[in-house]
Amino acid sequence: MRDPLLKYPGYILRRASTAAMAEFASRIVVLGLRTSEATILQIVAENPGISQSALGRMLDIQRANMTPIAARLEARGLMRRLPSDGRSLGLELTDEGHLLAEKARAIIDTFETDLTNRIPAEHRAHLMPALLALWPSADD
Amino acid sequence: MRDPLLKYPGYILRRASTAAMAEFASRIVVLGLRTSEATILQIVAENPGISQSALGRMLDIQRANMTPIAARLEARGLMRRLPSDGRSLGLELTDEGHLLAEKARAIIDTFETDLTNRIPAEHRAHLMPALLALWPSADD
DNA sequence: TATTGTTATACTCTATAACTATA
DNA sequence: TATAGTTATAGAGTATAACAATA
Numbered sequence: 001m002r003d004p005l006l007k008y009p010g011y012i013l014r015r016a017s018t019a020a021m022a023e024f025a026s027r028i029v030v031l032g033l034r035t036s037e038a039t040i041l042q043i044v045a046e047n048p049g050i051s052q053s054a055l056g057r058m059l060d061i062q063r064a065n066m067t068p069i070a071a072r073l074e075a076r077g078l079m080r081r082l083p084s085d086g087r088s089l090g091l092e093l094t095d096e097g098h099l100l101a102e103k104a105r106a107i108i109d110t111f112e113t114d115l116t117n118r119i120p121a122e123h124r125a126h127l128m129p130a131l132l133a134l135w136p137s138a139d140d
Numbered sequence: 141m142r143d144p145l146l147k148y149p150g151y152i153l154r155r156a157s158t159a160a161m162a163e164f165a166s167r168i169v170v171l172g173l174r175t176s177e178a179t180i181l182q183i184v185a186e187n188p189g190i191s192q193s194a195l196g197r198m199l200d201i202q203r204a205n206m207t208p209i210a211a212r213l214e215a216r217g218l219m220r221r222l223p224s225d226g227r228s229l230g231l232e233l234t235d236e237g238h239l240l241a242e243k244a245r246a247i248i249d250t251f252e253t254d255l256t257n258r259i260p261a262e263h264r265a266h267l268m269p270a271l272l273a274l275w276p277s278a279d280d
Numbered sequence: 281t282a283t284t285g286t287t288a289t290a291c292t293c294t295a296t297a298a299c300t301a302t303a
Numbered sequence: 304t305a306t307a308g309t310t311a312t313a314g315a316g317t318a319t320a321a322c323a324a325t326a
Contacts, residue, residue: 016275017157087325126266135156227302
């Protein structure tokens with residue numbers, strides 16, 4: 001049994017990414033969070049007052065899909081949505097949201113360290129710049 | 141607006157992968173194929189007679205999810221499912237399937253070349269071994 | 281006119297449980 | 304007992320269209 005696609009970086013990128021994402025999801029779920037929610041908590045903690053739309057643009061999540069995610073975080077008491085300019089909602093974490101964001105950050109840190117340690121030392125420094133070059137949105 | 145996760149390779153891996161996958165999907169859809177279908181055509185072309193289960197294990201697709209995918213490819217006249225040992229189905233491409241697999245392969249090749257060319261030369265050779273180290277299934 | 285947030289809807293991928301048939 | 308294939312079902316992510324309210 002031979003996989004003729006193993007020589008393609010895009011294919012390996014996809015396989016490695018889905019495997020890594022599944023592992024991260026299994027770690028972050030102990031906080032009752034999905035990957036996207038954990039990410040959003042970090043972004044909003046760092047950018048209080050950011051609008052739903054701006055957050056969505058940052059994460060490549062569309063407005064329409066942002067609505068139920070933000071509403072769920074608000075319903076859980078982790079985030080507030082405050083009207084800012086009449087049509088926009090400024091997002092900020094509650095105290096409870098900040099606490100959970102910190103716990104999530106610890107899990108993220110450990111995960112990322114584990115991931116980095118799996119990379120042979122001679123390739124380690126090259127992964128990030130190579131991936132950034134593949135990610136067009138990084139230039140926006 | 142600042143993304144505090146931009147320094148994490150796992151996060152960049154996820155963002156780069158979803159962007160690349162979306163781009164590939166938009167290219168392969170002109171053949172009426174999804175990414176998973178294009179992949180399966182390549183694997184079956186290279187491994188005629190492979191069972192659905194073995195194919196699923198190779199691609200991290202579960203048996204239960206393999207069934208409708210294989211049935212759809214068969215219904216389109218691209219693949220045959222021949223009983224092999226009574227409980228297994230051996231997969232092989234039809235002539236039409238081979239033709240489409242070749243067209244898909246051309247799109248894959250162009251896509252992968254484009255992707256590789258985006259990586260700065262000094263990092264290019266390091267991406268594949270770094271990703272393979274992150275992908276545990278590669279060792280199975 | 282453009283943007284924000286919302287609702288509705290649909291498609292894809294993924295995960296689990298339960299079943300039959302066969303090794 | 305273990306494996307192959309199937310069915311049903313649910314969760315999650317993503318995409319588009321249309322709408323009201325506001326800039």
